[in-house]
Amino acid sequence: MxxxxxxxxxxxxxxxxxxxxxxxxxxPSSAYTLPDKYFVNCGSKNNINVTSRTFVGDLNSDSVSFTKKSSSVRDNSQASGTPSLYQTARIFWQRSSYEFEINTNGTYLVRLHFFNSSGLPAAVFDVLASGFILLHNFTVQNSSSFPLIEEFILSIPIGKFFIYFVPQGSSFAFVNAIEVFPAPPNFIYDKAPQISQGSSSNEYNGILSRALKTIHRINVGGQTLTPENDTLFRTWLPDDNYLYNPDTAKNSQFYVGRPNYIDLVNEFIAPDLVYKTAKEMNINTSRPSNNFNITWSYDVTGNAKNLIRVHFCDIVSQSQNGLRFFLYINSNLVQIINPYETVRLLATPFFIDFVVDSDDSGLMNISIGPDTSLTQSRTAFLNGVEIMEMMRETDLVPITNESNQKPIFIIVGSVLGGLVLVCILGGVLFMVLKRRKPKAVETSNWTPLNAYRGSTHGDGKMPQLSTLSTEGTVIASPVPNLNLGLKIPFVEIQLATNNFDKKLQVGKGGFGNVYRGTLRDGVKVAVKRSKPGSGQGLPEFQTEIMVLSKIRHRHLVSLIGYCDEGLEMILVYEFMEKGTLRDHLYNSKLPFLSWKQRLEICIGAARGLHYLHKGASGGIIHRDVKSTNILLDENLVAKVADFGLSKSGPPGQTHVSTVVKGTFGYLDPEYFRTQQLTEKSDVYSFGVVLLEVICARPAINPTLPGEQVNLAEWAMFCKQKGLLEQIVDPSIKVQINPNSLKKFAEIAEKCLREDGDDRPTMGDVVWDLEYALQLQQTAVAQEPHEDSTSNASSILPFPILQRFPSMSAGLGRDDMSITMEDDSDSVPSASEVFSQLKINDAR
Known part of the structure; x- marks a missing residue:
């Protein structure tokens, strides 16, 4: 009791x-109120109110300081409609910084504002903070007529927080406005499921230790949301431009009241207007089956780690029921979405985070689809998507407090002691240098290298390339077992590209930028430079060098050298004057290729691939055959390029078991299903290239009607219906001999067969293409004979082709057994034997 x-x-x-x-x-939102700092109006002494925020002029701020070696500018040429916040900027001519006093540990939102004012688009610079490169070689495009706002999410400790601005080369850096303020509690969680390529997942810990850069923030099913109607001054874009097939989805809206914020989601995670709109399946009740998916495709950085947040709020159901559907990322099933196992009421928001690695395609596909096992409620919905790139750390950013002051007597004592030490060491160094030849010095990580800095001999003359030292302190992991004779000092590459002048940039890919350059011996080169400090693409970098340093062929792009000094990963190739095959097929500014030229290009590329498969010891599978990886020299001679994904195996091995990697639209469906890579996977991809050549359209074009999106499917359908001539490139239609066209289409069809064993070898493809060329050059049109080495007939049934997305995972570091080969072709040319035969007697 x-x-x-x-x-x-x-x-x-x-x-x-x-x-x-x-x-x-x-x-949880009750503990958070909208902050009042830091909002900085850069280059101004005026305070400006923008959407409930007061941007304080940095010239009058007591709480924010900046490097004094800078200047403020005002653009008086802008029209009166230009927002006041973007009429001033702060310009930095050397490495400089803003300094903020942080009083509370936690997660912070950092936004940098840039505007295309007169003259400012010429700026090229880096932005760094908290040990991360936030922006690299950043510039504001000339075409931009709106402010550009780059947003980051950082964990910042108590103390001084610096944002560094680092001009590149002889350029400068600038910023119009800065925001630094704490995020709400639990805004970002430290762990989330990590999705692997094999559809399995494990938990990723340490998200808060990375800097997150907002790449996409999408209001699915709704309109553009601006800072005026967002709880944290964010911008949300509509999703329509990202839909793979708009016909699969329809908009839904919630008209009554607010969402039910009763679980662990509040209005600061996303505003009401995100959860009150959605896309749901556009179910056609007249169709017996509605088992399609809704897919969105987003541009992302290739080979990067991303935090993906998907928002859900059931506004499509009339009552709580057995609604259940599937969520896919890059075609991997990552989650079964059952709203009422997560929340308790209708219209109740929730979100799910995933950590996902992007592949080198530069695309991230997110899909939702129905659970077909349900007898009712076969639908799916999505309210919002956020994609945040997880930035990599770099040693280039000092984390220490650089404003700490030392007592004056310590400074004076240090200086005097240092002078004495310098005198002593100077005498010793003088004696050593008299006996020792100077070596090339590595360039500073920060200061752009002058033309002849650190690379002259005692006579002041520039040494030849072969005499330059390749020594230097290696910060990153060196590339193992490579041909050191191909190493080129970083200074030489800087000289060749005018310190990576933007005017010399000729391309950009997942690995990095490509520059045109000229070595000091006059050789023109293409320089592919990875994003400095990113560490991305190391396996591809190693594979490319190991493959190309051991093989030579007239139809394979030659590797001239590479550089792996410091944090740099650079590949130097022979320069291909005419660019990519894709450029000549789709770029209307370039002269169109005749049918004969296209055939000769296809033959050359096929010979290069055949040499990879059969001419090198053990055989090499390219694994990324596409029109952008077929380059043309000044004489339009085709050369296969980009061997970063290549695989090799022991002699006699029929396949290599590996995770799937390739490019969307070119991927072999058999390889996708079995994860067993064979030479015939390259053959399939080359078949897609052949269709590009004849039709002059991309392998995937999402803007076309659904049945025409995938070129392989569409072209084979047209061939089966006898309509192939209707999709032939109009610029060459009148040139093509019908027999040559028929033979060429037959070759493409054979390459695209579903079963790899039924596809021809690349040697067979070379022969058939040579035959198609001879048919084109024959004066009298005749029916093509069934004479190919694979004995295929155009009357064979066509395969049912399936569309598979791009899949990617890390490249294994397999040992390669490759021997040096000469430039000779290893398959006989059909033209060499054709002259010995009468056309009617051709086999």
Whole structure:
């Protein structure tokens, strides 16, 4: 009884404590109020109010300081409609910084504002903070007529927080406005499921230790949301431009009241307007089956790690029911979405985070689809998507407080002591240098290298390339087992590209930028430079060098050298004057290729691939055959390029078991299903290239009607219906001999067969293409003979082709057994034997 009496007395107190604890979980936003700092109007002494925020002029701010070696500018040439916040900027001519005093540990939102004012688009610079490169070689495009806002999410400790601006080369850096303010509690969680390519997942820990860069923030099913109608001054874009097939989805809206913020989501995670709109399946009740998916495709950085947040709020159901559907990322099933296992009421928001690695395609596909096992409610919905790139750390950013002041007597003592030490060391160094030849010095990580800095001999003359030292301190992991004779000092590459002048940039890919350059011996080169400090693409970098340093062929792009000094990963190739095959097929500014030229290009590329498969010891599978990886020299001679994904195996091995990697639209469906890579996977991809050549359209074109999106499917359908001539490139239609066209289409069809064993070898393809060329050059049109080495007939049934997305995973570091080969072709040319035969007697 006594114990019971004690419990009764404390029952009200226990209930009160329970309610406090319950409300603390149910109302996490109650502990957060919109901040009032830091909002900085750069280059100005005026304060400006923008959407409930006061941007304080940095010239008058007591809480924000900046490097004094800078200047403020005002653009008076802008029209009166230009927002006041973007009429001023701060310009930095050397490495400089803004300094903020952080009083509370936590997660912070950092936004940098840039505007295309007169003259400022010429700026090229880096932005760094908290040990991360936030922006690299950043520039504001000339075509931009709106402010560009780059947003980052950082974990910042108490103390001084620096944002560094580092001009590149002889350029400068600038910024119009800066925001630094704490995010709400639990805005970003430290762990999330990490999705692998094999559809399995494990937990990723340490998200808060990375800097996150917002790449996409999408209001699915709704309109553009601006800072005026967002709780944290964010911008959300509509999703329509990202839909793979708009016909699969329709918009839904919630008109009554607010969403039910009763679980662990509040209005700061996403505003009401995100959760009150959605895309759901556009179900056609007249069709017996509605088992399609809704797919969105987003541009992302290739080979990067991303945090993906998907938002859900069931506004499509009339009542709580058995609704259940599937969520896919890059065609991997990552989650079964059952809203009412997560929340308790209709119109209740929730979100799910995933950590996902992007592949080198530069695309991230997100799909939702129905659970077909349900007897009702076969639908799916999505309210919002956020994609945040997880930035890599770099040693280039000092994390220490560089404003710490030392007592003056320590500084004076250090200087005097240093002078004495310098005198002593100077004498020793002089004696050593008299006996030692100077070596090339590595360039600073920060200061752009002058033309002849650190690379002259004692006579002041520039040494030849072969005499330059390749020594230097290696910060990154060196590339193992490579041909050191191909190493080129970083200084030489800087000289060849005028310190990576933007005017010399000729391309950009997942690995990095490509520049045109000229070595000091006059050789023109193409320089492919990875994003400095990113560490991305190391396996591809190693594979490319190991493959190209050991093989030579007239139809394979030659590797001239490479550089792996410091944090740099650079590949130097022979320069291909005419660019990519894709450029000549789709770029209307370039002269169109005749049918004969296209045939000769296809033959050359096929010979290069055949040499890879059969001419090198053990055989090499390219694994990324596409029109952008077929380059043309000044004489339009085709050369296969980009061997970063290549695989090799022991002699006699029929396949290589590996995770799937390739490019969307070119991927071999058999390889996708079995994860067994064979030479015939390259053959399939080359078949898609052949269709590009004849039709002059991309392998995938999402803007076309659904049945025409995939070129392989569409072209084979047209061939089967006898309509292939209707999709032939109009610029060459009148040139093509019908027999040559028929033979060429037959070759493409054979390459695209579903079963790899039924596809020809690349040697067979070379022969058939040579035959198609001879048919084109024959004066009298004749029916093509069934003479190919694979004995295929155009009357064979066509395969049912399936569309598979791009899949990617890390490249294994397999040992390669490759021997040096000469430039000779290893398959006989059909033209060499054709002259010995009469056309009617051709086999």
């Amino acid at each position: 006594e114990k019971f009496h004690w419990d009764k007395l404390h029952e009200p107190l226990s209930l009160f404590l329970f309610l406090v604890l319950f409300l603390s979980y149910q109302l």
